[in-house]
Amino acid sequence: MVYLIWVIKMRNIIVGQSGGPTAVINSSVCGVYKKAKELHINKIYGMVYGIEGFLNENFIDLDDYLSDDESIELLKRTPSSFLGSCRYKLPKVEDNEKIYEKIFDILDRYEIDGFFYIGGNDSMDTIKMLSDYALEHGKSQLFIGIPKTIDNDLPITDHCPGYGSASKYIATSLKEIIRDNASFGVKKPTVCIVEIMGRHAGWLTAAASLCKGDDCEGVDAIYLPEVCFDLDEFVSRVEKLAKKKSSIVIAISEGIKTGDGKFVCELSSSSRGVDAFGHKQLSGAASFLASVVSSRTGLKTRAIELSTLQRAAAHICSLTDVEEAFRVGKKAVDAYSRRKTGVMVIIKRSYDTLYRTSVSLYDIHDIANVEKGVPLGWIDKKKCQMKKQFIDYAKPLIQGELLPIFKDGLPSHLVRK
Amino acid sequence: MVYLIWVIKMRNIIVGQSGGPTAVINSSVCGVYKKAKELHINKIYGMVYGIEGFLNENFIDLDDYLSDDESIELLKRTPSSFLGSCRYKLPKVEDNEKIYEKIFDILDRYEIDGFFYIGGNDSMDTIKMLSDYALEHGKSQLFIGIPKTIDNDLPITDHCPGYGSASKYIATSLKEIIRDNASFGVKKPTVCIVEIMGRHAGWLTAAASLCKGDDCEGVDAIYLPEVCFDLDEFVSRVEKLAKKKSSIVIAISEGIKTGDGKFVCELSSSSRGVDAFGHKQLSGAASFLASVVSSRTGLKTRAIELSTLQRAAAHICSLTDVEEAFRVGKKAVDAYSRRKTGVMVIIKRSYDTLYRTSVSLYDIHDIANVEKGVPLGWIDKKKCQMKKQFIDYAKPLIQGELLPIFKDGLPSHLVRK
Numbered sequence: 001m002v003y004l005i006w007v008i009k010m011r012n013i014i015v016g017q018s019g020g021p022t023a024v025i026n027s028s029v030c031g032v033y034k035k036a037k038e039l040h041i042n043k044i045y046g047m048v049y050g051i052e053g054f055l056n057e058n059f060i061d062l063d064d065y066l067s068d069d070e071s072i073e074l075l076k077r078t079p080s081s082f083l084g085s086c087r088y089k090l091p092k093v094e095d096n097e098k099i100y101e102k103i104f105d106i107l108d109r110y111e112i113d114g115f116f117y118i119g120g121n122d123s124m125d126t127i128k129m130l131s132d133y134a135l136e137h138g139k140s141q142l143f144i145g146i147p148k149t150i151d152n153d154l155p156i157t158d159h160c161p162g163y164g165s166a167s168k169y170i171a172t173s174l175k176e177i178i179r180d181n182a183s184f185g186v187k188k189p190t191v192c193i194v195e196i197m198g199r200h201a202g203w204l205t206a207a208a209s210l211c212k213g214d215d216c217e218g219v220d221a222i223y224l225p226e227v228c229f230d231l232d233e234f235v236s237r238v239e240k241l242a243k244k245k246s247s248i249v250i251a252i253s254e255g256i257k258t259g260d261g262k263f264v265c266e267l268s269s270s271s272r273g274v275d276a277f278g279h280k281q282l283s284g285a286a287s288f289l290a291s292v293v294s295s296r297t298g299l300k301t302r303a304i305e306l307s308t309l310q311r312a313a314a315h316i317c318s319l320t321d322v323e324e325a326f327r328v329g330k331k332a333v334d335a336y337s338r339r340k341t342g343v344m345v346i347i348k349r350s351y352d353t354l355y356r357t358s359v360s361l362y363d364i365h366d367i368a369n370v371e372k373g374v375p376l377g378w379i380d381k382k383k384c385q386m387k388k389q390f391i392d393y394a395k396p397l398i399q400g401e402l403l404p405i406f407k408d409g410l411p412s413h414l415v416r417k
Numbered sequence: 418m419v420y421l422i423w424v425i426k427m428r429n430i431i432v433g434q435s436g437g438p439t440a441v442i443n444s445s446v447c448g449v450y451k452k453a454k455e456l457h458i459n460k461i462y463g464m465v466y467g468i469e470g471f472l473n474e475n476f477i478d479l480d481d482y483l484s485d486d487e488s489i490e491l492l493k494r495t496p497s498s499f500l501g502s503c504r505y506k507l508p509k510v511e512d513n514e515k516i517y518e519k520i521f522d523i524l525d526r527y528e529i530d531g532f533f534y535i536g537g538n539d540s541m542d543t544i545k546m547l548s549d550y551a552l553e554h555g556k557s558q559l560f561i562g563i564p565k566t567i568d569n570d571l572p573i574t575d576h577c578p579g580y581g582s583a584s585k586y587i588a589t590s591l592k593e594i595i596r597d598n599a600s601f602g603v604k605k606p607t608v609c610i611v612e613i614m615g616r617h618a619g620w621l622t623a624a625a626s627l628c629k630g631d632d633c634e635g636v637d638a639i640y641l642p643e644v645c646f647d648l649d650e651f652v653s654r655v656e657k658l659a660k661k662k663s664s665i666v667i668a669i670s671e672g673i674k675t676g677d678g679k680f681v682c683e684l685s686s687s688s689r690g691v692d693a694f695g696h697k698q699l700s701g702a703a704s705f706l707a708s709v710v711s712s713r714t715g716l717k718t719r720a721i722e723l724s725t726l727q728r729a730a731a732h733i734c735s736l737t738d739v740e741e742a743f744r745v746g747k748k749a750v751d752a753y754s755r756r757k758t759g760v761m762v763i764i765k766r767s768y769d770t771l772y773r774t775s776v777s778l779y780d781i782h783d784i785a786n787v788e789k790g791v792p793l794g795w796i797d798k799k800k801c802q803m804k805k806q807f808i809d810y811a812k813p814l815i816q817g818e819l820l821p822i823f824k825d826g827l828p829s830h831l832v833r834k
Contacts, residue, residue, distance in 0.1 A: 049602035080596035176729035179497035185466030304724045312593035398826035409815035
């Protein structure tokens with residue numbers, strides 16, 4: 001009896017989010033919560049603003065928000081990080097052991113023995129370092145990573161929750177942009193250059209190819225960061241296209257680089273600093289290319305940056321994506337109940353005719369800090385288009401809709417008080 | 418009998434679209450088509466690329482596209498100009514009478530006696546000039562304007578079809594941007610400046626105020642072109658806000674001007690030429706302000722331009738707007754059947770507790786080339802916010818949804834072959 005009380009008392013868990021938010025990241029929180037309730041876990045804490053908030057003991061009790069199904073349905077439809085995120089990179093143990101001691105002290109004090117972190121490459125690095133530290137120092141806490149990134153660049157997993165919804169938004173918006181750009185039948189063509197997120201991996205930009213279909217001519221060219229960018233080739237392609245059609249729409253990644261390794265956006269004067277992980281903040285590549293095309297060819301140009309909307313547009317999220325985000329959350333808690341640590345949940349695809357996935361676990365050491373780009377064999381470099389392999393890969397991920405709960409004409413969200 | 422045949426033979430009509438497209442402009446085409454079929458009008462032509470295409474006799478027969486209800490439902494959900502648009506400004510009669518003779522020659526040859534033009538200020542000018550010419554030269558053809566503009570700046574009519582859907586997109590996107598921007602709890606606040614369309618009228622930017630509600634803190638400031646823009650006041654407001662909160666989101670109109678009449682976007686080096694109506698192409702105001710704030714205050718900034726998405730996002734259109742666009746199209750053909758000419762359809766709002774509208778007609782001479790801005794009394798200049806009068810005016814316009822017909826994960830559209 002005494003033993004039982006101890007078990008129940010110790011079984012608190014905490015879940016946090018880190019890095020850039022997505023449209024479905026909160027569904028993973030819902031998955032964690034639901035599974036934890038099934039397992040009768042005592043307290044389910046949320047850390048506010050990731051590990052940074054954790055260090056300040058900035059916690060909420062998820063029971064205060066998610067105890068009814070209506071709230072869970074609302075949170076599934078809420079974009080961005082409900083718990084709050086951070087870009088705080090944990091130092092190496094040898095550089096600052098104090099911080100690790102502090103983390104484990106907090107975990108002990110709150111009687112938390114399960115730590116779940118939803119994020120991308122940098123967040124998985126945090127899971128790796130904490131689980132390594134725990135093992136090396138005989139700590140009982142378990143650390144499990146839950147994948148999320150619109151960039152889709154985590155290795156091992158077939159794809160990452162967040163990517164499907166961002167792709168659905170990108171393809172939907174491009175269909176609309178293409179219709180808009182084709183409105184005018186003027187002889188002087190309009191060149192619309194659409195800039196899509198993705199620092200080093202072109203997954204999101206590749207999703208522009210999904211808009212092509214019976215009712216859409218598709219984008220005229222796609223430039224991914226996986227392929228070296230040649231400004232002269234670009235302008236010459238636009239000129240050739242302009243001889244054949246009056247509406248030209250081109251998708252480019254924010255991360256395209258020239259042969260000498262320079263980001264195209266750095267060629268202009270408007271690049272904008274560095275984030276807390278030391279990544280360059282990229283933007284302005286489309287603006288720069290639009291001005292180059294305009295001045296070299298005299299064509300009318302327009303630059304569109306999809307900006308943060310592509311990661312925040314929960315109103316057009318993919319049901320497949322939402323459901324998978326929920327599943328990876330549940331799976332993480334299931335793994336915890338089986339005393340796993342130092343793992344990330346991955347999604348596996350079965351290669352039969354129908355799209356089917358299963359979730360399993362993988363050693364975090366093979367995942368953290370590894371970036372997975374678009375396979376070069378999936379890119380038709382000559383035509384600047386994606387090959388069938390990519391379409392077959394990405395199309396299932398944008399299927400289905402989880403429609404917003406509209407209130408007074410707008411989608412409702414669940415927010416922290 | 419002979420007379421009857423003549424009547425039937427002559428009763429062809431033509432409908433066209435002009436100016437910037439919207440998410441619901443095609444619903445007016447549907448309205449025109451449906452009413453014309455009810456009245457057993459013989460041929461219902463669509464002019465491809467507005468009056469410019471008309472002069473090249475670039476016509477389609479709408480029966481080829483809209484004869485079944487499914488196609489009409491699809492067209493209602495198709496953004497941008499299905500028929501194609503133009504920015505061609507008809508010259509004055511005294512400058513080029515030949516062009517008028519050509520137009521009436523084409524109308525006679527195709528036995529068209531009803532001409533419907535869906536557009537904004539410039540398009541209504543075309544209706545005015547053509548209807549005046551017809552009356553002065555004893556021509557029997559009738560010319561009727563159908564309002565459409567996301568800018569909402571046509572006078573007399575309570576509001577313009579297209580505005581409601583653009584507002585719904587803007588408010589939805591801002592709710593998502595605000596959630597996204599609030600993700601990070603860092604001490605250094607992030608200032609997100611969102612640029613919204615509207616050259617001279619701030620209606621669209623004002624719609625940013627609609628995002629405020631129980632689940633959204635709303636935007637921190639709204640800058641409309643109706644109010645003189647002061648750069649120092651702007652920076653000082655941002656600084657004050659940054660002392661109180663870590664996420665700051667500000668909506669600005671692309672058309673904001675400083676005291677000396679200069680567009681803010683012209684203060685930077687990236688303004689981009691002039692369109693065919695001689696309007697300056699504005700963009701870059703948000704980028705410019707973001708860089709000013711960043712350099713003067715050291716705060717982290719982000720500029721987002723909603724760009725053409727705000728006029729093309731049919732996937733989140735307002736049902737109220739779609740239905741009204743349909744109604745004004747029907748009303749135009751009804752007016753034609755009662756031999757009206759030189760008029761535009763207007764929307765009237767009844768001022769009782771429930772939002773209710775009726776449609777009627779108004780002399781085009783009082784409408785063409787007149788721009789209606791946001792009433793200054795609806796703007797709280799000190800707080801940089803919209804007053805309750807605006808919210809009461811705009812909120813009914815974004816109500817209801819006409820959900821896309823999804824095919825393979827994406828909204829379907831109807832396109833010309």
